[in-house]
Structures are given as structure tokens and as C-alpha cells.
Amino acid sequence: MQVATEPTERVNGQTHADSLGARVGWLLPPLVLALYALKPLGPVKDPDAYWHVVAGEHLLQSGEFVLEDPFGAATDKVWILNQWLPEVAMQWGHAAYGLPGVAFLLCLGSLLVGLSVYAACRRRAAPLATALVLALVFVALSGSLSPRPQLVTFALAAVTTSAWLLTREDDRARWWLIPLTWLWACSHGMWFVGPVVGGIVVVGLALERRLPVRALGRLALVPALSVAAAAVTPVGPRLFTSPLQVGGVTAYISEWQRPRLADPAVLAALSLVLVVGLYLLRRRRADWIAILLALAAAAFTLTWARTVGLGAIIAAPLAAAALQELIRQPVTSAPQRERSAAGVAALLSLLLVVVAAPAVAGSPALGPNALDGALGALPDGTVVCNDQVDGGWLLLQHPGLRPTMDTRVELYSVEHIQAYLRFMAGDEGWENYPLRVGCAYAVLPRSAAVVAQMRASGRWPVTAESAGYVLMRLS
Template sequence: MPVATDPAVRATGRAPAISPASRVGWLLPPFVLAMYALKPLGPVKDPDAYWHVVAGEHLSQTGQFVLDDPFGAATERVWILNQWLPELVMHWVHAAYGLSGVAFLLCLGSLLVGFSVYASCRRRAAALPTAFLLALVFIALSGSLSPRPQLVTFALTAVTTSAWLLTRQDGRARWWLVPVTWLWACSHGMWFVGPVVGGVVIVGMWLERRASWRAAAHLMLVPALSAAAAAVTPVGPRLFTSPFQVGGVTAYISEWQRPGLTDPAVLAALGLVVLAVVDLLRRREADWTTILLAVAALALALTWARTVGLGAVIAAPLAATALQNLMRRPVAPAPPRERVAVGVTALLSLVVVGIAAPAVAGTPALGPNGLDRTLDALPKGTVLCNDQVDGGWLLLQHPGLRPTMDTRVELYSVEHIHAYLGFVAADAGWESYPQRTGCTHAVLPTSAPVVPRMRASGEWQVVAESGGYVLLKAAR
């Protein structure tokens, strides 16, 4: 009979009791992952999703990655398709399955984000704390899980952060991050997060004396080559300037505003950072890598609404390590039953989504859908004064029409945005906006303050009204 090696067994002569949490803990991560897949299912309500499909269609037809916008009637800046890879996928899926296919992509992308966070945390913590952290990250991402290419950034941030934390442990350069960054740079404008995380970890390793100057310089080749790889995507070097195109108009974009401290998403992200900080204080050691990553995660969570979830994804593996340290137990690899449960749950969740999507997501969740026939009857090239939220819907559903505003805000001048806001709000001089943009028709929510003013002006005639929207035609 072999000698017992567990100290608890040697001390008591018997194996330690298995807690109820240990018995069922392995079931919880699959359960939370199912939530990632199933919770986002529903009609497509993100206005950006519609023009992303249009971008993919245009690219597939023309091969243009940088172009003068052919769709909007008032766009003034070059359109850089720096998210072209997922946009192509969205177009192909939409062409085959319609909006229900786009909704399925959202659920699949959300599940992949959850799985990436799960793998990052499970490597560093047991099943039960991993499930808890997965739930916190889901809350932090609640405002960002939409059918948009940003899902790629969330998933690859989890993968990249985990990879660099492994490099911190073993000192090995993970060169596969270079082609991953190339794919990332073809998918979303925030691809640079990966090289930045790498640089932060390398600096932390040097401060902790885990890496000499020479070793740190060798490791720094990975983020440097990753940035170089981004320069040779089909977009070319203009990829580096595209994020700055939005800089002048961020004040008009809700997701680039500072989030409220009482927002549940912010509280969840802060909770992850707090767990890492508490562990640092308890250990009383200069863990510079954790400190720097926690500061980065905190800054992302508090600075912009769009990056709250990103901060949570970066903080998640730090929080996993912290919880496992508090438990004072080594991390056991996921047992086969847990891995099987994760795979089966993911597959079944996607099957459910695939069956339900046509029924629950086949029609748009926004736009003047009741006016489809009337809008189809308008001459091709008709310029429409419209609500910004409906711009992408018009581009996709009625490609022959030319809206004057949509959520591609970076393509518009500040002057145009001011004029649009004044028009919708019926401010003094609102009449100049239709003249300036060349609108011959307007399709607007009946609740828009400008609609009663247009009705009463005598310059606009009601053509049709349905579903809370009205279509008007200039009398001239």
C-alpha cells in the first residue's frame, strides 16, 4: 500500500471530507457560460450592427478598405474599414439567414468571450471562484455584449492577458501572439490593447527582477512585432490613425462618456480590481505586474463607458489568483467531467439559440418598420432627414435611400452634428438643416420635438404614419 502524501491524511489517518461546494462547484462554470450564450438572444437593437453588415457587403463587392462614404448624404470624412473581418462574416451570415443569423453571431461571440475569460480564470482558480468571477465579468460586460466587432477585443484581451501572465511565470516569449494581433487588427480598432498589456507585463517583470534588461528587450520583440503586423493588414498604415478619427466627436458619443460609479457594470469591474488589491495588501510584496495591470484595469473601468468591460476582462485573472490565494489551496486542473460539461453546455446553448433565433430575432428591434413599403417606393437616391439611431437601419433595409445621420459619428463634422441635434430638438433655425443637407423627405419618431413644428410649418406634408414614426415630404 502506498504511503499517504497529503498532510491532512498523515495527521488524521483519513482523507479530508469533501465539501458540498467541491461536489457541485464544477457544474457552476458551465451554467454561467450558458448565460453568456442565452442572455443576449433577442431582436437586433444595436444601431451599429446594421451598418456593420452594410460595410461587409460593400467590401465584398468592391474590395475597398478605405473609401469616401457612398451611403450617407452628409458624411465628410474618409471611411476606414478597420473592422472588416467580422463585418464580412456579419454580411455573409445576414445574406444567408437574415437578422436571426446576426443575432446568432452575437450569442456565439458572447459565448466565446465567456469561454476566454473562463480559461483565463480557471487556470488560476478552482471552479467555484471561477464561476463567481465569470458572473462578475458578465455584469461588467452587460452594456457591451452586442452584435459588433468589439466582441473580438473582449475575447482576445482575455487570451492575451492570460498568455502574458504565463510568460511572467516561465519567461518564455509567446510568438503566436504576433499573428493573433494581426487577426485582431483586422477585426477591431482597439487591437493595440494586446501589445500594451504585453508591455505592461514586461515592465512589471523587470521591476520584479524576473527579467534582466536583455531578457526584457527580447520579450519586448513580441509586442513590437505585433504592432508591425498590424501595419500590414489590408487597411495599411492608416490603421494607426483610424482610432484618432473619433477623437474630435467623442463628446457626442454616449459610450465614450465617463460611466457612473453606481452603474452595476462599473461596480462589478471595481469588485474584480478590489479582489486583486486586497490580495496584494495581504501578501505585502511588490508584485509590480499585478499592480500595473490593476491600475490599467481601474483606469479603463472608470474613464469611459465603452471600456468598463475591457477593464473587467483584464482584472479577471488577477482576481482569480487573489481568490485562490485566499483559499490557500493549490489550483487543480479542471477534471474531465468539468471539461465535458463546459463543451456540452456550450453546444446545447448554441443549438437552443439556433432554434429560437428565427422566432425571436427575425425582425428589427428599431427603425420605422411599419413604413417599409412607403420607403421602398421613394426614388433611388432620395435624401432623408432621419433620427441618428435609425441611420444604420435605413442603410441596410433601404439601400437606395441616403440618410443624413447615423451612428458612424466619426464620419461627420462637429458642425453637422450640432446642426442635426438642433434640428431634432426643434431649436431656433431648425429649418436650415433640411436645406443644408438637401432633404426632400424626413422619417422621424413622432415623439421628436421637431415633428410638430414641421407639421405646423406648412412646408412639410405627411405622407404616411405608422408604429410611432412619420414620413414627411417637403412641399416645395
């Protein structure tokens, strides 16, 4: 979709550039960008973040990208470190500054996501429309801005979508997307989104019949070679089979469930798709690229909870351009004052994060922290029955212990997951789980249903109890 590039429209005898909106509108995107940097700041509460740090540390020590898991007591699948690049960065941050370092990386990553979406939208819309879309994307990402490698996917999805929309405008192949995909494939399992977006644009160009077959073939080389580049990461071809491990256990992973339509994140993402749809209905000719990308954005939004934000990001530049068409305002490139304001907002926000992180993120937001002393006194190699949420915390805080469950769900068999769920619920036969995994101790939330059963059995006396957790020993 094409947008104007010169401010020719007049409002009450003034050019749009002289209107009130133009005079203050440039401040809005920097304010929203500050929200991206500051809102995620807080204690590290994502259970995955802890084992990502452990993964980065183990990789730096061993150089192993595909390995038998040395940490869990009940894992039975190969651990493929297909997100190793951000995991190493998280380990460096943790080694240097502890959990505040991890919290800082979250805020930095969130800001980079915001900057990527801002750049993609601002190419096609004025500050007001850009700020609105940027805010809606933030709402759509509200459940996904956590210290995990998926932040790389969000940022690079915005960059890649914008790049392919530029290719739609000038028919130029952007070969730099190939090495970018290699970096993406070293960072997160959803690297394939980049080649998929490229393939969608090439198919759209073919349906529009405005390029010769040879030119289409040349453009198609970019996503094809991007996939080939992903095959030569340090993980090797195993990168392509790693998603199959998750496929068998998605029923037990909340983020792989279908999202609720009433969720504000879903509503925000769908509103962006709706804006694009309204624009497309007004066109006389079919804009196949926009149609296909909007359908892809809707599919990502409605299929899995973890891809709601991704759907919003893919729709964002199209929605920004559509808003410009609907409100009939011209677009100019970002003036120096706007770019400066965005840079100042980003730097000041990160400076505030640096100052505040030690106070607000110095302690973990999960795990039996009050039992650190008692857990630290257990012999190395002790197998501990635990709540899944606390598994990553145990791996990081007490590397000598071997938890029986954590959020690396793809490393566990379905049978083990089901046995763990029956154990935590205190269902009949719960006694078999500790015997099966070889637990000598159990550290569990006091509120877990099985705790009452364990106490009543007389075989699991409490050795320590504090802050809502109990440490029990098999007698």
C-alpha cells in the same frame, strides 16, 4: 501570483477534492457559460449592427478598405474599414439567415468571450472562484454584449492577458501573439490593448529585476512586433490614424463618456480590481505585474463607458488567483467531467439559439418598420432626414435611400452633428438643416420635437404615419 496545484488541504478529515464544493462546484462554470450564450438572444437592437452588415457587403463587392462613404448624404470624412473581418462574418450571417443570423453570431461571440475568460481564470483558480469571477465579468459586460466587432476585443483581451501571465511564470516569449494581434487589428480598433498588456508585463518584470536585460529585450520584441504586424493589415498604416477621427467627436458619443460609479457594470468591474488590491496588500513583496495590470484595469473601468467590460476582463485572471489565495483552497486542473460539462453547456445553448432565433430575432428592434412600403416606393438616391438611431437600419433595409445621420459618428463633422441636434430639438433655425443636407423627405419618430414644428410650418405634409413614425415630404 502563485497558486497551489495539488489538492493537499483537508476539510473535516476529507481532502478538498472529496468535499461537497468539489463534488458540485465543477457544474457552476458551465452554467455561467450558458448565460453568456443565451442572455444576449433577442431582436437586433444595436443601431451599429445594421451598418456593420452593410460595411461587410460593400467590402466584398468593392474590395475597398479605405473609401469615400457612398451611403450617407452628409458624411465628409474617409471611411476606414478597420473592423472588416467581423463585418464580413456578419454579412455572411445576414445573407444566409437574415437578422436571426446576426443574432446567432452575437450569442456565439458572447459565448467565446465567456470561454476565453473561463480558460484564463480556470488556469489559476478552482471552479467556485472561477464561476464567481466569470459571473462578475458578465455583469461588467452587460452593456457591451451586442452584435459588434468589440466582442473580438473582449475575447482576445482575455487570451492575451492570460498568455502574458503565463510568461510571467515561465519567462517564455509567446510569439504566436504577433499573428494574433494581426487578426485583432483586422477586427476592432482597440487591438492595441494586446501590445499594451504585453508592455505592462515587460515593465513589471523589469521592476522586479529577476530577468537579465537580454531576456527582457527578447520579451519586449513580442509587443513591438505585434504593433508592426498591425501596420500590414489590408488597411495599411491608416489603421494608426483611424482613431483620430473618433477623437474629435467623442463628446457626442455616449459610450465614450465617463461611466457612472453607481452603474452595476462599473461596480462589478471595480469589485474584481478590489479583490486584486486586497490580495496585493497582504503580500510582503511588491508584485509589480499584478499592480500595473490592476491599475490598467481600473483605468479602463473608470475612463470610458465602452471599456468597463475590458477592465473587468484584464482583472479577471488576477482576481481569480487572488480569491484562491484568500479562501486558501487548492487548485487542480479541470477534470474531464468539467470540460465535458462546459462543452455540453456551450453546444446545447447554441442549439437553443438556433431554434429560437428565427422567432425572437426575425424582426428589427428599431427603425420605422411599419413604413417599409412607403420608404421602398421612394426613388433611389432620395435624401432622407432621419433620427440617428435609425440610420443604420435605413442603410441596410433601404439601400437606395441616403440618410443624413447614423451612428458612424466619426464620419461626420462637429458642425453637422450640432446642426442635427438642433434640428431634432426643433430649435430656432431648424429649417436650415433640411436645406443644408438636401432632404426631400423626412422619416422621424412622432415624438421628436421637430415633428410638431415641421407640421406647423405647412411645408412638410405627412405622407404616411404608423407605429410611432411619420414620413413627411418637403412641398
